[in-house]
Amino acid sequence: MGGNLVQNYGEVVAMVLFGIGFTNLLLQKNMIKKIIGLNIMDTAVYLFLAEKGYITGHIAPIIKNGDFSPDTYINPVPSGLVLTGIVVSVSVTALMLSLTIRLYRRYHTLDLDEISTRLKKEGR
């Protein structure tokens, strides 16, 4: 059990980071901290994919010297998934930040709960 954890330390770190990011996104009150949590969570997934996709001693799949042996190269798909995921998380982060700016201009606070209580008090 312990040996497996040490051997697969990359995956363990990825899962711990995912947990940290997830709880931050869920529980932080400050919007910026929430967004940081979102980014930690997404990055943890990319770390997991990169860790799983890389095989020690293999190189990126660009064919050299006519070598077609699968033992030379790594699978390109996990790297492709990481790139796609990065694009998605960048756009989502941008959207969240723009929403945060809107909220801050209107209510002069980054605390989402405070905004909610104020909205309820206004009653509209």
Added chain:
Amino acid sequence: MEMILNFPCLCILLTMFSAIISSALNRRWARYLNTFVVTLVGILSAAVLMFTLTSGKSYVYQMGHFPAPFGNEIRFGSLEAGMALFFSVIMLLSLNGGREKIRMEIDPGKEKLYYIMINLLLSSLLALVYTNDIFTAYVFVEINTISACGMIVITEHGRTIEAATRYMIMSLLGSGLFLIGICILYDMTGHLLMEYLYTSISNIMAAGTYRIPMMVAIALIVVGLAIKSALFPFHAWLPDAYGYSTVSSAAMLSSLVSKGYIFLLIKLIYRVIGFEVFFGSRIINVLFVFGLAGMIMGSVSAIRENDIRRMISYSSVAQIGYIYMGFGLGTGAGMVASAFHILSHGATKSLLFVAAVGLTDASGGHKEFDELTGAAYRNRLAGAAFLVGALSMVGIPLFSGFISKLLFAQAAVQSQGKALAALVVLAMSTVLNAIYFMKTVIRIYTPTDKKYEVTAFGYKVSYAITLGCFILLNLLLGLFSQPITNWITQGLTILQ
């Protein structure tokens, strides 16, 4: 007939490109283009539906140059085509019904952006319905989320921005879980295409060595999608988002966006996880319990609400609970009932939202119940439409809601050990539904002497036609339920 096989891919590309082209048009042409594209998608999907119904088979369409285990694919059978048709019909009707409101509530400079969002929403829904690759599904889930957020936030209102932020946070939690689940699944199987995943998963489950990690991955995916579709404890954003956004957005969010995720889940259950594996796991018990809790709590919250739009929104929470309760029953009949409820709830909830806006506009724009007294006399058509929607939600025969309740009850009787709980909660939920919907109906049909400023909105021809179509759709689903359930059953069978 070869030509028809291109239609699903064509629909996705068409909607996506029309979103891009709309950014270069003015608002009127963006509106025309949007209406044209949604109608065209409906027609093309109807053609695909006819084709797949007559052949009774499913088709795989290769995207790009790489063949099966590596490339990307689209796959469609009769169920997928029917869902695409249903989504485009509901979208067209919701947009038409709320057209005046869109003009009134959205800044003219931003109306174009609204139609871009609608086009993107339709393209992502179509992709979720048709795709055969789970990572593509993830990407389109995110596109769906982003466009839905845009649709909420387009009416510049403190409440909608707050609701959109909450919606984004919940959705991102859900998609984070979905993404990590997909990645774990990919690491264990080495596949992203659904049928290869299915074979690998059934091999792994048969071998029994990696049972627990596999169950964890499946649970992450299912919980992620459940969070995104606002299953009971994750619904905090929903009443504000549905209650304060423009009416077309509310109708589409409740009857399309959350249903897109649920349909994806149905697809994953049949095509990736496998019917036996999923129903043999304990995940369905969790879904069952949360579904039952949602059915009760959603209705209780709706009873306490004093705002008609927010009341309808809370009713959505209860209806999503019904669908997950159907998943939790663990029988094929439960899945058929859930799939039928996607249609029934989609048709009824958008009708209720569009009818409610006619009633509130006839009452000087007030949404509180005190002001709505006698609103059905001030706008007779909207009143009648609301009555139809309310009767359908309560489950009166003739209307679609009755059929879905009947199917759920039948499925509950067939299930093992869950029959009693499901039937009791179904009955309680029906009574609670009746309390708040009948309260509203009685309220709007109580005559009053109070005079309100009559807005011309309710008397537009397009609004009347939309409501007529919605009522017709509801009756259609209620009266011709047998062919529809046959179609769903056949579609679910060839999904595997």
